[in-house]
Amino acid sequence: MNFTSALSYCQSIGYSLVSIHSMAENSFLQKQAGFALGMTYQSFYIGLYSPSRQTNNWVYTDGSAYDFTNWIQGEPSGARWSVGFRLSDGKWQTVSNSASIPFVCSATFNNTSPASTTMVPMTTTFSGSGSTVSLNCAPQLTTYYLFHFVDGSGTSDATFTSTQELVTIMSSSDNLDLDNRGIQQNTRYMFGLMGSDFIGFPNNVTNVQQIYEAFNSLNSRIPFPPIFINYTASLTQMANNSIYNRFDPNKEAPPVAILYPGVQNVYGAQNIKDGVTALTNLGFKVLAVNMNAGITDLTANLNDALGPDNVYTYASTTTDAVAFIMRRLCIIKPTLS
Missing domain, CATH: 3.40.50 (Rossmann fold)
Known part of the structure; x- marks a missing residue:
């Protein structure tokens, strides 16, 4: 799925493409996406892109701050204006908007369960080949058998x-x-x-x-x-x-x-x-x-x-x-x- 289609899909379910604001989030995403994707794919879209097609102007699709980077050396290089997350090392690289690769959606919301009022900072979904899977839905209040x-x-x-x-x-x-x-x-x-x-x-x-x-x-x-x-x-x-x-x-x-x-x-x-x-x-x-x-x-x-x-x-x-x-x-x- 290309970048535009990936973003549209995320928005259709009330999410946006994932934004990353710390090395902890970056490492978590690398690990969990690796579980879901295995060796099938090398990278996936995150929500960072350059609407003006300038290497010094990167924004997130969810409107959050561009306050953390993990670029591969030499990136962003220009000519490609979407960002792919490389599974092998968690580094970021520019990719073509038309590249057909998986993507990750995320949303920020409050957990309104009566048992907990903990703020859940990010819920993440992986999508590849038309399927969506939550990457951090491991039960917090119970264990499934x-x-x-x-x-x-x-x-x-x-x-x-x-x-x-x-x-x-x-x-x-x-x-x-x-x-x-x-x-x-x-x-x-x-x-x-x-x-x-x-x-x-x-x-x-x-x-x-x-x-x-x-x-x-x-x-x-x-x-x-x-x-x-x-x-x-x-x-x-x-x-x-x-x-x-x-x-x-x-x-x-x-x-x-x-x-x-x-x-x-x-x-x-x-x-x-x-x-x-x-x-x-x-x-x-x-x-x-x-x-x-x-x-x-x-x-x-x-x-x-x-x-x-x-x-x-x-x-x-x-x-x-x-x-x-x-x-x-x-x-x-x-x-x-």
């Missing part, structure tokens, strides 16, 4: 039972988190891979890099051809386990289950709906990633069961799938009293 179910992960409900047993063990340990009000968080919900040889991934997954690693690990384990899963039977059995008592919305964010179907469900669309209902009745938020972009009917069934905002169709770009997961997590909050 997620389940991963993958189509073809097992032919019986035994895999779900094994997961329940593991979660029971984990929840009885002292691996508990405290939020900034001292409320003890519940660790019965975990993020992992669902397989006959179940291997748990880090149970506390709260940033882009961890989700990226988990997604790649999960994707590498999907068998071919995939196996059909009876969602109603499997998810209902899981939901009926006493481990999954309804979460306390005043103390924790909803647990999140992510389904990864890769074949058309021979049990029908209603089967998916009934399985999802079993989880949502417990307070779960349910997302789905269609792992086979060629099966449009599967996407339609998932949209019908979950709503299109909770469904992503994966083609081949891990970054976009991770962006979908992360931005959905960013808007799932506990109901604080």
Whole structure:
């Protein structure tokens, strides 16, 4: 996306292209953008540009002060009037306004949560290949615990039972988190891979890099051809386990289950709906990633069961799938009293 289009996109969601006012912000942005972009891109747009096309006249699109610089030696050199942030070292370089590179949006706002009146100086989003992902939405009041179910992960409900047993063990340990009000968080919900040889991934997954690693690990384990899963039977059995008592919305964010179907469900669309209902009745938020972009009917069934905002169709770009997961997590909050 070129500079003008990037700015228009940010403004369309109430943001602007990111401004940077300290080395701390610069370092934070380099680290978090690196998590999201990996080795796919070398640089991204920030909000600095020269409207008069003069090397001594640089302004930010959000109107904030141009009070910090981190130019590469010899820059700004002239002839190019937008600024790219180089991922390799965090240095800035001039780039053409027409360059098609990712970009970062930011906004300054007050956190109006009744539990906190802390000023949040900057919320940042990354956009590449049409996806937006918050780079600093790691929960401050709670920790998200997620389940991963993958189509073809097992032919019986035994895999779900094994997961329940593991979660029971984990929840009885002292691996508990405290939020900034001292409320003890519940660790019965975990993020992992669902397989006959179940291997748990880090149970506390709260940033882009961890989700990226988990997604790649999960994707590498999907068998071919995939196996059909009876969602109603499997998810209902899981939901009926006493481990999954309804979460306390005043103390924790909803647990999140992510389904990864890769074949058309021979049990029908209603089967998916009934399985999802079993989880949502417990307070779960349910997302789905269609792992086979060629099966449009599967996407339609998932949209019908979950709503299109909770469904992503994966083609081949891990970054976009991770962006979908992360931005959905960013808007799932506990109901604080």
